[in-house]
Amino acid sequence: MRRLLLFAAAVSVAVSSTALAHHSYAATYDVTREVKLEGKLVQFVYRNPHSFVHVMAADDKGIPQRWAVEWSGTTQLGNSGVTKETLKVGDEVIIMGRPSRVPGEYRALMLTLKRPSDGFAWGSAGQTVD
Amino acid sequence: MKKRFLALAGAALLVTPLAAQPPRPANPTDIAGEWTLTNNEEDTTAQPPLGDYLGIPFNAAGRQRADTTAESIWGTPEYQCRPHSAPHQWRGLGGARILKEQDPLTRDVRAYHVQFMRSLDWPIFMDNRPHPPAWAPHSWTGFSTGQWIGNTLKVTTTHLKDGYLKRGGPQTSDMYSMTDYITRHDEILTIVTVVDDPVYQDEPYVESTTYTIDLTSNVAMETCNGSSFAENGGTDRHHVPHFLPGQNTALTEWLKKDDWIPVEPTRGGVNTTYPEYKSGATKVPASRTAVPPEKEIAAQSPRDGQVHVMPVQGNIYMLVADGINITVSMGADGVMLVNTGSAAMSEKVLAAVNQLAASAVTPPAPNTCFGANCPNAWGWASPYMNAVINSPAPPKPIRYIVNTSASPEHVGGNEKLASAGFFPRGGGFGSAVSNVGREASIVAHENVLNRLSTPSAPNSRPVPASAQPTDTYFDEFHKLPEYFNGEAVILYGAAGANTDGDSLVFFRHSEVISAGNLLSTISYPVIEVDKGGSIQGVIDGLNRILDLAVAEYRGQGGTWIVPGRGRLSDTADVASYRNMVTIVRDRVKDLIGKGMTLQQVKAAKPTMDFDGRYATAAAGEWTADRFVEAVYRSLQEKK
Numbered sequence: 001m002r003r004l005l006l007f008a009a010a011v012s013v014a015v016s017s018t019a020l021a022h023h024s025y026a027a028t029y030d031v032t033r034e035v036k037l038e039g040k041l042v043q044f045v046y047r048n049p050h051s052f053v054h055v056m057a058a059d060d061k062g063i064p065q066r067w068a069v070e071w072s073g074t075t076q077l078g079n080s081g082v083t084k085e086t087l088k089v090g091d092e093v094i095i096m097g098r099p100s101r102v103p104g105e106y107r108a109l110m111l112t113l114k115r116p117s118d119g120f121a122w123g124s125a126g127q128t129v130d
Numbered sequence: 131m132k133k134r135f136l137a138l139a140g141a142a143l144l145v146t147p148l149a150a151q152p153p154r155p156a157n158p159t160d161i162a163g164e165w166t167l168t169n170n171e172e173d174t175t176a177q178p179p180l181g182d183y184l185g186i187p188f189n190a191a192g193r194q195r196a197d198t199t200a201e202s203i204w205g206t207p208e209y210q211c212r213p214h215s216a217p218h219q220w221r222g223l224g225g226a227r228i229l230k231e232q233d234p235l236t237r238d239v240r241a242y243h244v245q246f247m248r249s250l251d252w253p254i255f256m257d258n259r260p261h262p263p264a265w266a267p268h269s270w271t272g273f274s275t276g277q278w279i280g281n282t283l284k285v286t287t288t289h290l291k292d293g294y295l296k297r298g299g300p301q302t303s304d305m306y307s308m309t310d311y312i313t314r315h316d317e318i319l320t321i322v323t324v325v326d327d328p329v330y331q332d333e334p335y336v337e338s339t340t341y342t343i344d345l346t347s348n349v350a351m352e353t354c355n356g357s358s359f360a361e362n363g364g365t366d367r368h369h370v371p372h373f374l375p376g377q378n379t380a381l382t383e384w385l386k387k388d389d390w391i392p393v394e395p396t397r398g399g400v401n402t403t404y405p406e407y408k409s410g411a412t413k414v415p416a417s418r419t420a421v422p423p424e425k426e427i428a429a430q431s432p433r434d435g436q437v438h439v440m441p442v443q444g445n446i447y448m449l450v451a452d453g454i455n456i457t458v459s460m461g462a463d464g465v466m467l468v469n470t471g472s473a474a475m476s477e478k479v480l481a482a483v484n485q486l487a488a489s490a491v492t493p494p495a496p497n498t499c500f501g502a503n504c505p506n507a508w509g510w511a512s513p514y515m516n517a518v519i520n521s522p523a524p525p526k527p528i529r530y531i532v533n534t535s536a537s538p539e540h541v542g543g544n545e546k547l548a549s550a551g552f553f554p555r556g557g558g559f560g561s562a563v564s565n566v567g568r569e570a571s572i573v574a575h576e577n578v579l580n581r582l583s584t585p586s587a588p589n590s591r592p593v594p595a596s597a598q599p600t601d602t603y604f605d606e607f608h609k610l611p612e613y614f615n616g617e618a619v620i621l622y623g624a625a626g627a628n629t630d631g632d633s634l635v636f637f638r639h640s641e642v643i644s645a646g647n648l649l650s651t652i653s654y655p656v657i658e659v660d661k662g663g664s665i666q667g668v669i670d671g672l673n674r675i676l677d678l679a680v681a682e683y684r685g686q687g688g689t690w691i692v693p694g695r696g697r698l699s700d701t702a703d704v705a706s707y708r709n710m711v712t713i714v715r716d717r718v719k720d721l722i723g724k725g726m727t728l729q730q731v732k733a734a735k736p737t738m739d740f741d742g743r744y745a746t747a748a749a750g751e752w753t754a755d756r757f758v759e760a761v762y763r764s765l766q767e768k769k
Contacts, residue, residue, distance in 0.1 A: 027180045027201035027298030030380070047355035054363075068205070068363040101180075101380060102200045102371045106363025 192330030215293025444640025461615030470543030534646025630662025651696025
């Protein structure tokens with residue numbers, strides 16, 4: 001406690017650069033692993049605080065599951081040229097993502113998204129979810 | 131400890147001794163303005179790594195709660211639009227705006243309002259108003275009052291919902307209080323925050339944050355478009371993410387990079403927060419949290435022999451009758467009671483209902499129209515004269531009583547209160563039969579009638595016929611056939627929850643759900659397996675509530691839920707309770723899967739991190755042991 005009081009009384013020189021997520025990405029996703037999801041887009045939720053892409057893709061046992069892939073909020077996506085019209089239900093997509101830390105969850109954090117039909121790609125040029 | 135902290139904080143931050151300061155300076159420092167977050171003693175990302183509990187005076191329960199919390203919980207429908215928890219708000223993105231609300235006549239500051247990008251307006255009342263009673267709802271911002279101590283504004287906040295100290299694991303219970311010390315030094319604003327969580331901490335947790343005035347900033351408001359689907363994938367909207375004890379193996383992942391930090395202090399604990407810890411001493415000064423949780427939890431359901439009235443929403447009031455909650459619908463059609471409390475309290479309950487009906491439905495009102503052409507003037511009458519000489523019509527009587535279960539604490543007042551009521555069944559031939567319709571209708575699931583009409587023990591008697599349900603249902607739900615007090619009232623069967631005859635009652639226009647024994651903010655759910663109750667039935671019932679209820683904004687308010695015992699709740703509170711019950715089910719199921727006996731399961735303490743909240747003396751005889759046994763038995767019977 002006394003140690004904390006010293007902290008409290010002192011003025012720290014560290015500069016805070018708060019992140020945007022209302023939850024912690026590092027705590028939500030296993031940042032040491034990647035998962036590849038290949039399948040049909042069934043829902044595109046373009047919204048704040050984060051957008052979501054739902055895709056029907058196989059799990060590690062080959063069974064089709066509804067995956068929810070977390071993406072950036074509308075401002076960040078808009079700045080990288082992604083609008084609510086960019087993706088359509090039925091699009092065949094290939095997603096690389098960070099899987100959830102919770103066993104059995106079909107959730108991932110977007111790393112890259114590709115749509116082979118027209119070559120659309122996000123993430124390959126350095127975009128990240130923030 | 132708290133006194134010691136205050137003294138030290140005063141010396142460090144206020145410079146001038148506290149005793150020398152007047153209680154309210156003539157010209158207190160102006161803290162209003164737009165402020166930019168400058169720094170704090172945490173890392174620079176405000177996203178501490180998973181498993182970093184450095185400096186947190188966790189007890190064992192707090193540590194386990196943090197270890198087993200999955201951040202994916204933020205993807206569930208009830209969590210998506212929550213603001214940051216109160217201890218973290220000062221550290222969120224976007225700065226802070228502090229506004230003054232002044233009395234236009236005296237120019238006194240009645241309240242400060244603090245706003246962040248991801249928050250609700252946080253009022254700090256400066257007018258010496260009391261904090262609400264313990265059975266009042268909790269919110270994200272809580273209820274705050276301010277007091278000047280020299281040039282420091284001391285803000286005391288109670289009635290906070292459960293949340294987190296930091297993102298990514300360290301949780302708080304809903305029994306914590308928060309004290310902020312806000313001091314302005316020229317263009318710098320220093321906030322020292324003391325979080326006192328008696329359930330998860332051995333001592334208050336202290337953090338500080340620094341802001342700088344910024345005349346050009348404008349705190350934005352971030353919109354949130356939550357949705358009713360879970361963000362965690364799959365198709366189960368009731369999925370509750372969590373780790374089983376020991377399952378979260380990533381807690382020390384961050385130490386691979388910061389390998390100079392030993393593991394032990396990263397697990398938190400009060401001894402790690404003292405300088406003596408660094409020198410190897412394991413003994414620290416005896417200390418404890420400032421507030422005993424048992425007393426605070428019990429205060430939500432006071433066994434004081436009194437009836438306390440809390441207006442809820444629309445037609446609905448909550449009576450706290452010697453700790454047992456009764457939901458009341460009050461209006462032009464009369465009175466409906468959901469449950470009647472204990473027999474011993476029925477006289478006082480009836481008096482409270484009559485007083486409420488007189489004041490709420492037919493209050494004395496001044497005349498507002500003069501002359502013969504006023505609305506509702508009958509014939510050659512002067513409404514002005516009528517208003518002066520007439521007494522108001524008496525309120526309508528109790529028409530309905532709904533019993534959500536056969537529990538004695540909910541049906542004890544049936545006889546007395548039903549006999550004081552009136553349900554019009556007569557007319558035609560019916561009127562020739564004595565006493566037809568001379569009592570209130572008692573509505574319940576038919577298994578409630580089965581239990582109340584059958585002796586509970588070989589030498590006991592059933593409850594009197596006049597206390598038994600008169601109108602029963604057996605289906606998934608039961609609608610009252612017509613509006614009551616201007617709204618639909620629907621009973622949803624939760625058979626197999628606490629017993630085989632539970633119901634929850636939805637007042638569809640007032641947006642209030644009376645949950646009966648499905649929800650208690652002072653104990654684990656009472657599950658009577660011998661009477662058909664089960665852990666899965668309780669979870670299903672709580673999920674039913676969450677499916678029906680809608681939050682007003684940012685995941686709180688909206689549909690109110692009256693628990694069988696404890697404080698008035700909303701969807702966020704029900705979600706937390708549902709999460710707890712689901713987590714315990716999953717843990718017990720896992721232990722059963724490992725072949726453990728009941729005694730072994732009990733010894734494994736699957737409720738350990740929740741016992742400080744739901745298994746205190748306030749819970750009475752419904753101990754953690756009995757709850758675990760009920761969970762175990764109902765899961766075994768399911769097999």
